Amino acid sequence: MNEIDSLFEEVPRKRVGFFPTPIEKLGNISQKYDQNIYIKRDDLTGPGFGGNKIRKLEFIVADALEKGATHMITYGGFQTNHGRQMVSACRRFGLEPILFLRGTEKPEKFRGNLHLDKIMDAEIHYIPVGLDEEKEAMERATAEAEERIEELESEGHKCYDCPIGGFNVSGCLGFIWGFKELKDQLEEHSIDLDYIVHASGSGGTLTGLMMGEKISNYDVEILPFGVSKNEGKESEISKMSRKIADYLGIEEHISEEEVKIDYEHFGEGYCIPSQESTNAIKELAREEGIILGPTYTAKAMAGLFDYIEKNKIPQNSDILFWHTGGTPTIFAERNIVGKLYD
Ligand SMILES: Cc1ncc(COP(=O)(O)O)c(C=O)c1O
Incomplete structure (x- = not known):
C-alpha cells in the first residue's frame, strides 16, 4: 500500500464518477510536435457530462x-x-x-x-x-x-x-487521490512523466496535484495555466495546503513561492475566447477527435502549444495534458465558444 492509500483509509468518500479515467497518447499531435503527449480524460468522469x-x-x-x-x-x-x-x-x-x-x-x-x-x-x-x-x-x-x-x-x-x-479541504483531497490514480497508471504503462499541464481556476486541482506529488515523492513539473488573473491565489493555495496537512496529519505543505501559475495565456479574460484557444480547440478536434471546452482546457492547451513552439519544453518530453472537462460550454453562447468554423 502506498502512502496516499494509507492516508485516505479513513477519509469519507462517496462514489460519484467513473474512475480511473483513461489515459491515452495523442499520436498525431505527438508526432507533429516531436513530443510524447498523453491526455487524462477527466472529461469522462461521468454524471451530468463529467469534468474535474x-x-x-x-x-x-x-x-x-x-x-x-x-x-x-x-x-x-x-x-x-x-x-x-x-x-x-x-x-x-x-x-x-x-x-x-x-x-x-x-x-x-x-x-x-x-x-x-x-x-x-x-x-x-x-x-x-x-x-x-x-x-x-x-x-x-x-x-x-x-x-x-x-x-x-x-x-x-x-x-x-x-x-x-x-476549493475546500475535501475538494482538494479529490485531486490528491487523482494524483495517486495517475501515478498507478504511469507505473502500469511504464511512463516516466516530465510535465503535467492543466487549466487552473479556483486552484483546487493544482493544490491537490502538488500535495499528491509531495506525498508520493514523484518528481514531475506541474504547469498550471490560469484562465483569469487571480490575485493572491499563491497564498490561498499555500494556506489550503496547511489545512490539508492538518486534516491528514502530515508535514508536507506548499509554500507560496512554489506556486507558479502562468497568467500569460488566457487572452482578454475569463470566458473570452482568444485566437490561440480557438485554434487549440480546432487542432485537437481535427487531429485527434477530442473536444476541449473553450473557457478552461482550450486555454491550457494553447499555453502548452506555445511552450512547445518556444522551446520552453525540450523535444521528446513526456507530457500529460489533464483534460479537466468543461465540454458542455462548447454548446454555450457564441461569444463564449468563439468562431470555430465559417
Ligand atoms: C473545465 C475546467 N477545467 C479546469 C478548472 C479549474 O479547476 P480548479 O478550480 O480546481 O482550479 C475548472 C474549474 O471550474 C473547469 O471547469
Whole structure:
C-alpha cells in the first residue's frame, strides 16, 4: 500500500464518477510536435457530462452527508462547470442543489451548462453584474446565499456551503487521490512523466496535484495555466495546503513561492475566447477527435502549444495534458465558444 492509500483509509468518500479515467497518447499531435503527449480524460468522469469537479465532489458530498446536510449551495458564472457537476452529484445523493450565478445579463435562452442545470432542476439565483464588478458580484452572491441559508435552516434544513470551484479541504483531497490514480497508471504503462499541464481556476486541482506529488515523492513539473488573473491565489493555495496537512496529519505543505501559475495565456479574460484557444480547440478536434471546452482546457492547451513552439519544453518530453472537462460550454453562447468554423 502506498502512502496516499494509507492516508485516505479513513477519509469519507462517496462514489460519484467513473474512475480511473483513461489515459491515452495523442499520436498525431505527438508526432507533429516531436513530443510524447498523453491526455487524462477527466472529461469522462461521468454524471451530468463529467469534468474535474466530480473528483472533488466525491469527497465534498461525503463531507456534506456526514454533516447531515439536506441542501448544497455553490457559486459561479452562468456557465459554471463546477455548478453543473455539483447539481448532478447532489441529485444522486438526495441533496437539494442551489446555484448563485453571476453574469452580465440574465440569459434569455438556457444553453450549455445552464441548460443542464435546468434539466436537473437546480434552484437558480441570478446575480446580474457589470463587466468590472467581479468582486461586488461575489459579495452580493454571498449575501444572498446567506439569506437563503438562514431561511432554509429556520425551516429545519441543513445547508452545506460549497465554495466556488469546490476549493475546500475535501475538494482538494479529490485531486490528491487523482494524483495517486495517475501515478498507478504511469507505473502500469511504464511512463516516466516530465510535465503535467492543466487549466487552473479556483486552484483546487493544482493544490491537490502538488500535495499528491509531495506525498508520493514523484518528481514531475506541474504547469498550471490560469484562465483569469487571480490575485493572491499563491497564498490561498499555500494556506489550503496547511489545512490539508492538518486534516491528514502530515508535514508536507506548499509554500507560496512554489506556486507558479502562468497568467500569460488566457487572452482578454475569463470566458473570452482568444485566437490561440480557438485554434487549440480546432487542432485537437481535427487531429485527434477530442473536444476541449473553450473557457478552461482550450486555454491550457494553447499555453502548452506555445511552450512547445518556444522551446520552453525540450523535444521528446513526456507530457500529460489533464483534460479537466468543461465540454458542455462548447454548446454555450457564441461569444463564449468563439468562431470555430465559417
Ligand atoms: C473545465 C475546467 N477545467 C479546469 C478548472 C479549474 O479547476 P480548479 O478550480 O480546481 O482550479 C475548472 C474549474 O471550474 C473547469 O471547469
